[in-house]
Amino acid sequence: MISGIHHISLKCGTKEDFEKAKDFYLNVLGFSVVREWPEGVMIDSGAGLLEIFSNGEGVRTKGALRHIAFATDDADGIAEKVKAAGYEVFIGPKDIVIRSDPEFPARMAFCFGPLGEEIEFFQER
Numbered sequence: 241m242i243s244g245i246h247h248i249s250l251k252c253g254t255k256e257d258f259e260k261a262k263d264f265y266l267n268v269l270g271f272s273v274v275r276e277w278p279e280g281v282m283i284d285s286g287a288g289l290l291e292i293f294s295n296g297e298g299v300r301t302k303g304a305l306r307h308i309a310f311a312t313d314d315a316d317g318i319a320e321k322v323k324a325a326g327y328e329v330f331i332g333p334k335d336i337v338i339r340s341d342p343e344f345p346a347r348m349a350f351c352f353g354p355l356g357e358e359i360e361f362f363q364e365r
Contacts, residue, residue: 247289253296307358
């Protein structure tokens with residue numbers, strides 16, 4: 241009955257935060273707009289949608305969502321692009337091996353997005 245994740249929703253506390261989030265996801269990461277409405281936008285990440293609301297009712301400082309992970313074929317390149325845009329890359333890029341059966345080698349980096357959200361750039365090896 242479930243075919244996958246449709247979208248992840250982000251709420252902005254101010255119009256400035258909303259515009260900053262749109263700029264980050266559209267211009268820094270290169271995603272595209274699927275649709276817009278007066279208080280929000282839906283953005284295509286390539287493997288799912290991000291829904292960003294400008295009406296910050298209910299914004300919390302912490303939640304259950306740990307991070308958003310985007311698949312990439314160039315963790316180093318996207319980390320440099322994010323850093324050049326003025327965002328903090330707080331981990332990586334670095335190689336990791338997820339201790340599973342079978343082991344899962346990857347390269348990853350983490351940054352803080354425009355709303356303080358943690359974003360992982362995940363490159364399967």
